Amino acid sequence: MTRVFVTSNRMRKRDGELVPAVDLRPAEKFGTLTAVFDHSMDPSSDDDMRMAKQRLSSFNDEIDFILPSGAPLATLATGLILKQMSVQCVQVLEWDRFTLKYNVKTVAL
Secondary structure (H helix, E strand, O other): OOEEEEEEOOEEEEOOEEEEOOOOHHHHHHOEEEEEEOOOOOOOOHHHHHHHHHHHOOOOOOOOEEEOOOOHHHHHHHHHHHHHOOOOEEEEEEEEOOOOEEEEEEEEO
């Protein structure tokens, strides 16, 4: 099953309730959305980095995607974890605000 690993699951309060800050539903056409870092996680925390590594442990560079979102530190940490896992390249989803769709870019690590 193909997955889209969202680097940071940003949330905001609306009417006292936490809701996603960005509508990522268009990315679901590429696979199941999976957060690497939840909104409450901090990449500078050892425990949170361990959790992120665990979430990425099943990343398959042939079929899965990375969706950079939210905190730049979370995106950087995700890339570093994948590099430690000896992943050579990743398929990255990049939002095009003019066509309102995601484009796939391949990035060598």
